[in-house]
Amino acid sequence: MSLSTLRVLAFINGIFLITLAVSMLVPVGTLLVFERHQDINAFLWPSLITFVAGMGMMVQGKPQQTHLRPRDMYMLTVSSWLLVSLFAALPFVFSQHIGYTDAYFESMSGIxxxxxxxxxxxxxxxxxxxxxxxxxxxxxxxxFIGMAVAILPMLRIGGMRLFQTESSDRSDKVMPRSHMVAKYMVVAYVGLSAVAVLAFWLAGMGLFDAINHAMSAIATGGFSTSDASLGKWQQPAVHWVAVLVMILGSLPFVLYIAALRGNFRxxxxxxxxxxxxxxxxxxWLMLTCWKWATTDLHWLDALRHVAVNVTSVMTTTGFAVGDYHLWGPFASMLFFYLGFVGGCSGSTAGGxxxxxxxxxxxxxxxxxxxxxxxxxxxxxxxxxxxxxEDIVRSILAFAFFYTITIAGLALAVAMCGVDWITALxxxxxxxSGVGPGMGEVIGPAGNYANLPELAKWILTIGMLLGRLEILTVLVLLFPAFWRH
Structure with missing residues (x-):
């Protein structure tokens, strides 16, 4: 990899870090509103550190040659997610006074x-x-939406080329230029986020909780403002809004662009x-019938509980209403299977x-x-x-590496002394990007705090591999990648 290419990668990563540094001012504003002035330094110092690091990577100025080959895009994609998570962990260290292992785990899980x-x-x-x-x-x-739409198809990752913004049929083209695709994508993402905030607020959440859950649901992330997750709110409207927003986040954003341009079908x-x-x-139907037949819940309540939890797992969000692993072996196994499915390509969902x-x-x-x-x-x-044949081969290769990756990570976590259910x-x-696992330790009612530090680093690698579609990361491990 040439020096000029490294300068381009450093410059782009510097832009990402400066964006992250500015984003750290949002919690500062939030703390001012809540009059928690004693916590402000926990974000000001990380913001300053991140900004200086970003400026240091951009100090050479904008490179004259900015063309990146597909192999360079692999490096850019992986390095940007690693760097952003590295600095995004600082507020957790400064604010929660936790070790860097936990902080990096939390930031990688977030990003x-x-x-x-x-x-x-x-x-x-x-x-x-x-x-x-x-x-x-x-x-x-x-x-991730931007990467899935603009980068992964070009890199031929696991059949993603089926969803290029410009198909082989010129009449099927969504947008004429990539910068217009990005513009409309941001409009769709921000618009859906704003609608989600309003919907959560009207359903009965406070404004602060509504903002948090809207950002988490549209990104199919799963972080909540309560240890009980959505179970804290008993209003059915809150749960149905969460279901709708999770579904919207799991649909291809390229198709939202088509809808914005008038193609609503x-x-x-x-x-x-x-x-x-x-x-x-x-x-929904299968598990609702089973839960209604095996519990005293009214069928509407059974449908609501099933809809929230099934949608959360299948869209790899991670919200929960109660501990669904207490529903019995059949439900637990079904949830385990659904976690592999994920949402649609070009969405925020994993799997x-x-x-x-x-x-x-x-x-x-x-x-x-x-x-x-x-x-x-x-x-x-x-x-x-x-x-x-090329598309079929790439899909089969991805499915194979997906399975091997999970098996390898589970074995590595088990070597840390973790029981096999928790490890697998x-x-x-x-x-898959689901978040909660199975069992008492990392199930919907638990978390990952009590795992050994080495196990947390292994699982952190798993998050990166899953989010970047595995092959994007693995290709960097081949010596041939680093040769000219």
Whole structure:
């Protein structure tokens, strides 16, 4: 990698750090409103440190040559998420006086919208740190959307090219220029966030809680302002608003751009969106019938509890209403499976993404037909795109590495002395971006505070791998990447 390329990467990362430094002033303003002046320095000093670091990376000025090759984009993507998490951890150290391991775990969980936490006592915690956690979710959500739409398709990561902003059919083009795509994407993201704040507030939340939960829900993150998560609010309207916002955050933002330009049927025509909603509603129906039959809950209350928890797990958000792992083995196993699914490609949700399951079904059906009719030429299409061999190979490779990554991380966590349920469900929750795992330690009613430090670092790596679609990070480990 040439020196000029490193200068470009440093300059861009410097911009990210300065943006982060300015974002740290939001908690400062929040503390002023709540008259918690004693906590302000916990954000002013990190903001100053981050700003100086960002300026230091930009000191050479804007490089003349700013063209980056695909291999350079790998390095930019991974380095930016690592650096931002590195400095975003400082307010946790200054404010909560926790070790850097816990602080980095919390910041990585925030910026990757995973939602796993090591903090307790949220109900009495400083409003500055609460808004900072939610803001990290919000910034990470829009950052991942931009990466999924603009970078991952170009890097040929796991079939993401099926969702390029400019398809092979010129009439299907969403926007003429990439900067216009970014502009409309930000408008859609900010607009949905503002509507979510208003909806939570009208449903019965206080304004501060509404702002936090809106940022967390649209980013499908899961950080709350209470240890009881959404269970603190008993109003059904709050729970249904959360369900709606989580679903909106899990749909492709490229299709929101199409809707803003007048093509309102784009969302309904998309095979991925239809598949996601069918699976979600089917899971609601199945688990609601089971819970209504096995408990004394009214069917409307059973539907509401199921809708919140199932939507939260499937969209990899991490909110909870009660401990759903107490619902029995059937429910626990279903939740474990749904955590792998995730939302749609080009959304803020994590997981394998629904389109990969749909493509796998198409391939399975085609192979079965080929066995019955060996000489037949079987057409394979998905979402009006032809499934060529390159796309199929990339999807299979991603699914393989996804499984191996979870298995490897779980084994590494188990070597730290953690029980196998916690190790396996924790690794799966980190890579999928769900947040809560299974069992008493890291389940919906617990957190990750009591895990060994080494286990936390391993799971932190899992968050990064899962959020950046695994192969983006693994390619940096090959010696050939560093050779000219």
């Amino acid at each position: 990757t919208a995973t939602g796993a936490t090591v903090l307790t006592g949220l109900d009495a915690m400083s409003p500055g740190i609460l808004i900072w956690r939610s803001l990290l979710h919000w910034l990470g959500g829009i950052g 784009a969302l309904l025509r998309d095979e991925q969106v239809r598949g996601f909603l069918v699976l979600l509603l089917g899971s 394998l993404k629904i389109f990969r399951f749909q493509v796998a079904y198409i391939l399975l059906k085609a192979n079965l037909k080929q066995l019955i009719h060996p000489r037949a030429v079987i057409k394979q299409q998905y979402n009006r795109h032809r499934l060529d 469900s924790g690794a799966a929750a980190m890579v």
